Structures are given as C-alpha cells and as structure tokens.
Amino acid sequence: MNLLEKLDASAAARKALLPDGVGAFGIPIEEVYSATEARIGDRRVLLLGTNNYLGLTFAPECVRAAHEAIDKEGTGTTGSRMANGSYSGHRALEREFADFYQCSSGIVFTTGYQANLGTIAGLAGPGDTILIDGDSHASIYDGCILSGAEIIRFKHNDMADMEKRLRRLGDRVETTLIIAEGIYSMLGDQAPLAEIVRLKKAYRCILLLDEAHSLGVLGETGQGLVEKTGLLNEVDFITGTFSKSLCSIGGFCVSNHPQLEQLRFVSHPYIFTASPSPATIASTRAALELLRKGSHLRDRLWRNCTQLYSTLQEAGYMLGPDPGPVIAAIVDTPQQALLLWQNLLEHNIYVNLILPPAAPEGKSLVRCSVNAAHTTEQITYVGDTFSKLHKLVRSNS
C-alpha cells in the first residue's frame, strides 16, 4: 500500500462510519449570530458543540481590544519571538497569567496544542518517563512522543492503577513526569487531584496539570481544578488554552520552577512558530480580566450545566460521572449516536458526535458543551428535545 492508498483506506474507514452527506465532523457554519446561535445550512441552530464556556466570544471588551491592537500593531507578528522579537502584549500576558496563578513565571504559546507539546517536550526527553492518564488529550500524547521519553499510561482516573505503575518504575520515578487534566474532554469528569498530588509527593515526581477545560470553569476566580481543590502550590506546571473560556487562540504554561524560562530556548513548538497576533493577545488579555472577576458568569454556567445534566439524567441517558460544562450522553453504538446527532440537528441543536476509537471503551458519545450565555429557555429546549429522542435512541439498540 503506497502513501496515497493509505489515505484512501483511512477515507474508506471514515465513510463506513458516516453515510454520504452527513458532515458531522467539521460541519460548515455559514454565519455566527452570537455566543449561542449560528446558521448551519438554512437552519438557525443553538450552539451546544462549542467550548465557549463563559460565553465571551462577542464580549465588547474583547472585541474592542482586538480592534485596537490591529489598528496599533497590525494583523500579525510575521514570525517567531526568538527571531522577530516579543511584543509588549506577549510579555504582559505572560505576567498576567503568572500573577493569576501566583507563579513566578509564565510562557505564552501560539496554540493550546503547542502549549502541551512545547512544555512536555521541553521538560522530558529520552531516558525519562512520562506517566499519563489513558484518556489524555491528543496534544498530551503528541507532546510525549515528541519528547522521546518513555510513555506509560494508567487507567483513566484510577489511582490504584497509577500507583502500581509508579511502583514498577523503581528508581526511574526520579525522572518521571506525571500528567493529568483538570476536566477531561470526552466525559467531562475531573481528575482526582488530591490523590494524584499525594502519589506525586510520595514518589517525588514532577506533576503537570492541563487546565484547558477547567480554566474559567472551576474555582472561585476560575483558576481551575487547582483552585477548587486548594492544591495550586502542589502542582509543578500548569498548562491551558485560550481557545475555550478565553475565546481566542493560544496557550500558556505557568510555574514556580525557575527552569520554566529555559523552555524558551529548548522547546521547538515555542521557538519555531509564529507568535500570537496582536489581536489575539489583546482579546485574550481582556478575556482573562473578565474571567478573573467573572464569578457571575461561572454561576450562570453552573446553573445551566446542572439543569441540563439533571434533565438528561432523568430522561434515562447514561452520562459522565460529574456534572459540568462538558455533558456527554453515552450510547452503545455509532448508529445510535448518529441517529441522536441527526435528530438534534433537525431540531436545530448542534452538538458534537464522537465515535470509536475516539470515544472511551468502545462507546459512542453525543457531547454537549454548555456555556454561560445560554438562556434558561435554550437549555430547557435542549433538555426537552433530548428527552423526546431518548425512546427513539433506545429502540435503535
């Protein structure tokens, strides 16, 4: 099989999962009306398939900051910070993230994906070991591969399994990096951080926590799981993304370890890429400020999460273990998931369809992402529609 034939085989496998004309992956969105509504084809749909957790995509403060930055500094930086220099906005945002997490330093990356890639590959290398949760995001897997370290998985959120694997490492625990996530993107559940910290200290490893989905969502000021659990000072490195609660694009890493600064000189995903544009940095700074004082946004988000989670649970759907902004209805077959996804779209609701092997344990998911801008009426409509469709999904088993 040559290179192109391999892609043909991959395309055939994708077509076998999805019938012709079903554009569930990368669906064309014609117009975006607000943080909660858009047009898909000729339908005005409710957006339940975006990660706009605080609903800030059209926040006037962020839009205005982006406009002003373009006027003042242009549309792009045209290259890497190493070669083309660091704009004042890059440096200010790094200070603001470090301050937000009460850390000595922070680094901004061009995407959230690169934040994990660059931090992991900068910290660990050949001869080291990285211990990761089995449900880790692809950016974590890819960062581990790029590092050249040995990668060991533990069962998702299973601390007995994690300890077993730490024990097997023997002396190698001294050069082991443990990676977990604040909220896992598939089922929306949270890492058992207290137990992870206990094991990290017992085995004297370094711990990296990815707060991509929990930034802005958990904790009094939105720091994430570190704040909710009161364990900020126990985590060595925190990464996260700007593309969810902060509504732009980019990523960060913060730490109290002074060695974080050295990543700027050894981490290829930081060095060899264009730096974030002035508009991106400006809107992210404005959004971070809104996030920090946004307890009212978190209150609205959690009210919406709790309402939808309860409705789906009462309707009989199997859900992830924790209520939160990621609410995944777990079904047995790809056909059931596709049926539910298509029917929701026919009722003008856009959600995410996740099929094996992307979904855990051979199941399929229809995943909702709730945000603070959804109205109670919108959440009620989504919950009622899911409830009406439950019988149809069950009869298709």
Next chain:
Amino acid sequence: MSDSNYDEIMQLLCDRLSSLTNSSSQITPETNLISQLSIDSIKLLNLIMEIEDTFDISIPINALTDVQTVHELADLVYRIKSAP
C-alpha cells in the same frame, strides 16, 4: 506470573487476542495485529495494560511503533520481562 518463558507469553497473547477479536481464524506468531485482526489503537493500548498487569512490567507505548505481529509483541514483552 513470574519466570515466564517465551512460549507462555506467546500462548497468553494468542488466547487474549482470540477472545478480544472474536477471530474465527487461527492466530499465529505471524498474524498481523492491525491488518489481520483489525485491532484499533485504543484496543491495543488496553491490551497492553492487561499484559503489563499480568507480567507486572511496564511497556512504554512508544515501543509499540515497532510492533506489527503477534511474535513482535511477544518479543517485546519477553525482552522487558527478562531485563535485569
């Protein structure tokens, strides 16, 4: 399981793969995990976790890039199990 010899490892892998894939055809050392048994990446990683527990070893998932066949997987397990 301790002091596992190569044949024991091979037998265990064949038995486990057979039940995992419900394959009607005979699984041999030369059977290709991907093209013949259609094991996707997640199933393979879960199988690796089971093997790790059975033999009380750690198998780095990057070592799997060189594994195509059942005997290559058995070689990897044997090599790690036998390491001092």
